[in-house]
Amino acid sequence: MTAPEVSFSDLQLRGKAVADQLRRTPGQSLLVRRRDAEDLVLTTAERAEQEHTVSAATTRMFVALMRRDGAARELVTDVLPDAFPWVKFLPRDDVQAFVIELVSVLRAAESIENPAPVVAVIEGWRHTAMVFADPALAAVLAGSTDDDFGAVPKPSTR
Template identity: 30%
Template sequence: MTLLAPPRRRRIIQSSDLSRHAKDVFAAAEQEPLEVTRRDGAPLVLTTKARSDDDDAVLDIAAELIAAVTVNEHLPLHERLAIPYPWIAMLSRDDQRQFAREIVEVARGSFALRQPRKLLLEMQAWRNSAEAIAAGWAAAEPELLQEPVVVEKP
């Protein structure tokens, strides 16, 4: 039996509260999306642009993951993911495979729990790793100091 994600519950406010107490309503919308009910139309959701942009980014990732999982099934998943995310070619083969496994697992978990930000953070962490490798950060061993450096307290 598959458990569905619980319905999203939002704080509900009346459109009249928005006009009478705009400052308070906007402050609340910065914390969480608000459902604004109206007598003359369908309810609206008030949220921040950053949260809306994150939602769009998550949908983009979800679309790419679904496409990668369902097309070219004869190719390994990490090779299919290299099409929308060419930067994974900077990772080792083992890391590419690990990326493919982890990003699908994190996507499934974050969607099930309605925590899409986790998926965005995971994707950005892998991309940051690829950028660091491409910049040569993994090429040389770090130089270790022979003596500790003493610094003053700030």
């Protein structure tokens, strides 16, 4: 469901009316559009806590299942393309490495209540898949050497 939208000006000028609209919205959230900065999501503290509780519980159950059951790990590896279609471009070993890293980071990120590391893992593996999807780029990168070319000079300040 997409959250209803309000402008930042409406929030500033008609704060009480916007708060009333928020309470009447089924999802208890509003998208606050801004012209000069990133858009915001306005929600109630109770709704934010509920969403966090659901997310944390789901993550903990998923991680526990993945850590305890080899068949579950295989099943997740098999169905991963449904959630992340781009894994089709990864070698099978890399798909398994993605699953292992994702589970590990999900667990750690949940413990610090910060989803940013999970997003970084997903984006990193998506970019890796993009390389494998482009045979020319994959060949260039596969042909790179392990030689150390020394320190990179500082850019000029001109």
